[in-house]
Amino acid sequence: xxxxxxxxxxxxxxxxxxxxxxxxxxxxxxxxxxxxxxxxxxxxxxxxxxxxxxxxxxxxxxxxxxxxxxxxxxxxxxxxxxxxxxxxxxxxxxxxxxxxxxxxxxxxxxxxxxxxxxxxxxxxxxxxxxxxxxxxxxxxxxxxxxxxxxxxxxxxxxxxxxxxxxxxxxxxxxxxxxxxxxxxxxxxxxxxxxxxxxxxxxxxxxxxxxxxxxxxxxxxxxx
Numbered sequence: 678x679x680x681x682x683x684x685x686x687x688x689x690x691x692x693x694x695x696x697x698x699x700x701x702x703x704x705x706x707x708x709x710x711x712x713x714x715x716x717x718x719x720x721x722x723x724x725x726x727x728x729x730x731x732x733x734x735x736x737x738x739x740x741x742x743x744x745x746x747x748x749x750x751x752x753x754x755x756x757x758x759x760x761x762x763x764x765x766x767x768x769x770x771x772x773x774x775x776x777x778x779x780x781x782x783x784x785x786x787x788x789x790x791x792x793x794x795x796x797x798x799x800x801x802x803x804x805x806x807x808x809x810x811x812x813x814x815x816x817x818x819x820x821x822x823x824x825x826x827x828x829x830x831x832x833x834x835x836x837x838x839x840x841x842x843x844x845x846x847x848x849x850x851x852x853x854x855x856x857x858x859x860x861x862x863x864x865x866x867x868x869x870x871x872x873x874x875x876x877x878x879x880x881x882x883x884x885x886x887x888x889x890x891x892x893x894x895x896x897x898x899x900x
Contacts, residue, residue, distance in 0.1 A: 678883050682710065682740040682872055688885040693870045694833045695845070695892060697899035699859035702837070702845050702868070705758050707750035709836050709849030709871050710740040715748055743875040743882070744838065752840065755847055755859065764856040767810070768818055774810045783809075814853075821857050826866050837868040841876030845899050848872075870895070 686693070708714050713736030721729045755761050763779050770777040783806045786793040793800040798813075800806045820827070835851025845868060847855055858866045870892060882888060 680742040680883050680885065680888075681738075682742045683738055685742045685885050685888065686869075686871060689870075689889060691833065692889050693892065694867045695837075695870060695896040695899065696865055696867050697845065697896060698864045699855060699866050700862070700864070701899040702847055702855075702859075703755060704752035704840070704844070704846040705755050705852075706752055706838055706840070706846040706848045709838060710737050711744060711748040711750055713737050713740045740872070742872050742888070743878050744872050745875055746841070749838075749840070749874050750848070752846060755856070758852075758856075760852045761856045761859070764853060765860045767814060768857070768860050771815050771818055774807065774815065777810070779814070780806065780810060817854065818857055818861070821854075821863055822861050825863055826854075826858065828867060833867050833869050835866070835868050836871045839870060839873035839877050839895060841874040843877050843895055843898065845870075845895060 713733075716739075717729055717732060717736050720732060724732075763782070766778045767774070774780050783793040783795075783800065784803065787800065787803070787806065791801070793806055795809060798809060800809055831854070835847075835855045836849040837845045838848045840846050847868070849871065855866065855868070873888070878888070
């Protein structure tokens with residue numbers, strides 16, 4: 678019986694949340710549902726894009742917890758990712774945000790498309806870009822710097838996967854918050870494990886409880 682990612686997340690709850698030091702998480706592996714993305718890419722060769730988009734919930738819902746080695750993303754150093762570098766630059770310019778690369782990128786999007794976006798946030802003019810960077814991003818930076826991570830305020834949105842050697846790799850959701858904490862040197866941050874390389878799991882692991890018994894050693898290695 679194949680353990681699905683959605684089943685593990687539902688059954689594990691906060692028991693799959695590991696409190697780690699971001700400085701000890703060096704790699705980013707990309708998507709947290711690589712198998713589903715591969716399936717959609719294959720379907721995209723024969724199906725029209727609107728139909729492929731409709732199949733995204735199916736692809737996500739059928740994602741296995743054990744990531745086959747051929748689908749485990751190539752590990753990129755966190756410090757070389759676009760998100761990390763954007764955050765690091767913003768923090769360096771947090772008192773003069775119009776000098777930040779993030780501001781310039783959003784303004785370029787605004788000029789080109791008439792709108793700039795960050796997830797569900799749509800910015801239609803320069804004032805809204807400034808409000809996003811000052812009212813959201815800078816406040817987040819200040820909060821993490823002065824209070825550390827507060828799960829009561831934002832929950833546990835940052836996700837990670839485990840590679841073949843048992844190392845945590847950032848993947849999927851919550852990248853900006855994680856990167857801010859890493860740049861600031863916050864030494865206690867939660868990552869929710871959502872998948873693992875099949876090489877780390879070994880054969881025969883098909884139950885959530887079996888995975889959970891091995892997570893304390895992973896957490897201890899990243900404190």
